Amino acid sequence: LVYRLVTRRRTPPPPPGPRRLPFIGNLLDMPSEKPWIKFAEWGDTYGDITSINVMGQQITILNSMNVAVELLDKRSAICSDRPRVTMAGELVGWNQNLGLTPYGGRFRRFRRMAHSVFGNRQLMMDFQSFEEAETHRFLKRVVSTPEDLQHHIDRFSGSIILRICYGYDVKEDGEDPFVSLGSTAMAQFSLASAPGGFVVNSVPALRHLPSWIPGTSFRALAKVYKGTLERMVQEPFDWVKKRMAAGTAEQSLLHYLLERKEEDEYEAKWLALSMYAGGSHTTVSSIYAFFKAMALHPEVMAKAQKEIDSVVGDGRLPGFSDKKDLPYTNALISEVHRWHTVVPTGLPHRVMEDDVYNGWFLPKGSIVLANIWKMTHDPRTYKNPMLFNPERFLASEGKDPELDPSELIFGFGRRICPGRVLAEASVWITIVMALAVFDISRHPDGEGIDVDVTTGTVSLPTRFKCSIKPRSAKAAQLIQAEVRA
Numbered sequence: 187l188v189y190r191l192v193t194r195r196r197t198p199p200p201p202p203g204p205r206r207l208p209f210i211g212n213l214l215d216m217p218s219e220k221p222w223i224k225f226a227e228w229g230d231t232y233g234d235i236t237s238i239n240v241m242g243q244q245i246t247i248l249n250s251m252n253v254a255v256e257l258l259d260k261r262s263a264i265c266s267d268r269p270r271v272t273m274a275g276e277l278v279g280w281n282q283n284l285g286l287t288p289y290g291g292r293f294r295r296f297r298r299m300a301h302s303v304f305g306n307r308q309l310m311m312d313f314q315s316f317e318e319a320e321t322h323r324f325l326k327r328v329v330s331t332p333e334d335l336q337h338h339i340d341r342f343s344g345s346i347i348l349r350i351c352y353g354y355d356v357k358e359d360g361e362d363p364f365v366s367l368g369s370t371a372m373a374q375f376s377l378a379s380a381p382g383g384f385v386v387n388s389v390p391a392l393r394h395l396p397s398w399i400p401g402t403s404f405r406a407l408a409k410v411y412k413g414t415l416e417r418m419v420q421e422p423f424d425w426v427k428k429r430m431a432a433g434t435a436e437q438s439l440l441h442y443l444l445e446r447k448e449e450d451e452y453e454a455k456w457l458a459l460s461m462y463a464g465g466s467h468t469t470v471s472s473i474y475a476f477f478k479a480m481a482l483h484p485e486v487m488a489k490a491q492k493e494i495d496s497v498v499g500d501g502r503l504p505g506f507s508d509k510k511d512l513p514y515t516n517a518l519i520s521e522v523h524r525w526h527t528v529v530p531t532g533l534p535h536r537v538m539e540d541d542v543y544n545g546w547f548l549p550k551g552s553i554v555l556a557n558i559w560k561m562t563h564d565p566r567t568y569k570n571p572m573l574f575n576p577e578r579f580l581a582s583e584g585k586d587p588e589l590d591p592s593e594l595i596f597g598f599g600r601r602i603c604p605g606r607v608l609a610e611a612s613v614w615i616t617i618v619m620a621l622a623v624f625d626i627s628r629h630p631d632g633e634g635i636d637v638d639v640t641t642g643t644v645s646l647p648t649r650f651k652c653s654i655k656p657r658s659a660k661a662a663q664l665i666q667a668e669v670r671a
């Protein structure tokens with residue numbers, strides 16, 4: 187008892203937060219939907235660093251960029267692990283993927299490989315010219331059936347990421363086998379990792395129980411999900427290897443890594459899968475948000491179109507080389523990234539050693555979440571944060587631009603999103619080309635558009651209807667022109 191009293195006195199308290207009940211702690215306080223809203227409220231009440239405790243597990247929530255930088259950037263060496271998710275990670279096998287890989291040697295090798303790909307200028311230039319061509323194809327599809335906008339964005343983002351990771355061209359018509367496989371595996375991942383979805387995630391010891399015991403049906407499901415994941419990892423890999431052997435493989439992330447021969451094949455295969463998984467739904471969300479923002483703010487769209495017309499003219503589609511001459515359009519794109527937060531609570535970081543920050547205790551094994559949504563909607567950083575206003579990113583006399591959201595939206599420290607260069611490029615080219623040729627407005631049937639979003643690790647704008655038409659006869663011609671590959 188004396189020992190416990192002494193050690194208890196020596197251990198600093200956890201960061202403040204809502205009152206805890208015996209045993210279950212804050213289990214009943216945990217919001218089941220859009221947790222970033224509740225987390226932000228706790229931030230307003232208890233301060234930028236708040237904590238809750240769910241069944242003995244401390245979760246520390248960071249509600250400002252400053253504390254996120256202090257903890258996740260500056261103490262990155264001890265805050266860069268990931269929590270173990272028994273069902274999705276160990277039983278289904280997603281723990282082989284970079285996003286769930288524990289901090290350590292394998293993690294470092296993955297990150298080094300990703301860096302060698304995205305830091306290679308020639309490779310990135312190849313990717314850019316492919317992205318310009320693929321975005322042009324996207325414009326054609328949207329103009330032919332604008333009512334299927336979300337489907338077109340899904341398919342387009344899927345085809346960009348499959349092409350970049352594997353050099354694979356998605357089938358023009360009908361169901362594509364790799365796209366369907368990827369969608370099924372991602373949907374199963376969502377189910378297997380959903381908080382509260384499987385008891386085995388909260389009580390990992392259950393995985394050792396024999397399968398005849400009632401309540402262990404998760405094992406059978408895990409086996410099915412594992413089968414889908416194994417096919418998602420292996421089939422595109424085999425496809426690339428076959429083409430490499432025949433000398434017909436297109437340049438891609440996997441081709442580049444396998445050609446270098448210094449990389450372990452198994453790890454290169456899983457890195458390609460990790461980038462495919464990380465990139466398949468995220469950019470979709472930003473592009474969909476752009477269309478919604480334009481339907482709601484015609485004056486912003488008109489201003490960007492005027493700028494694009496003056497720089498690009500009406501005889502060609504814009505390209506990456508125009509970026510430096512489009513300050514207002516660039517500000518509009520930053521505002522899309524800020525206004526709609528794609529990964530609102532980031533991905534959880536796990537603390538690797540007991541730590542004390544500002545007098546608060548963060549035990550080894552506890553979880554830290556960055557409330558990125560709060561940071562991108564914080565009135566201390568962004569004036570009228572709920573307003574869609576690109577001007578906030580332009581300097582004017584006596585006014586500095588507000589913080590570039592790229593500093594926040596891709597997370598922090600050693601776990602920062604490795605696909606950010608690609609994500610920014612894809613979103614940029616899609617928005618600039620769409621602005622050059624489309625007029626986006628409210629749907630003629632008068633249906634309202636709400637600014638709501640879906641819940642989840644990756645949040646999407648809720649569905650809406652809008653009208654999308656070529657801006658002029660010249661724009662219609664540009665859309666229909668042959669795609670320059």
Ligand code: HEM
Nearest residue numbers: 284285461464465468528529533596597598601603605609
């Ligand atoms: C608008 C688009 C995107 C946003 C907002 C975004 C945001 C994020 C965030 C917040 C994280 C967690 C960082 C942390 O733990 O602190 C992350 C991780 C990750 N992202 Fe992205 N991302 C985007 C696009 C992409 C793309 C296109 C790819 C692949 C090409 C990608 C691949 C990954 C991977 C593999 C991880 C896990 C990294 C790790 O655990 O070490 N992301 N992303």
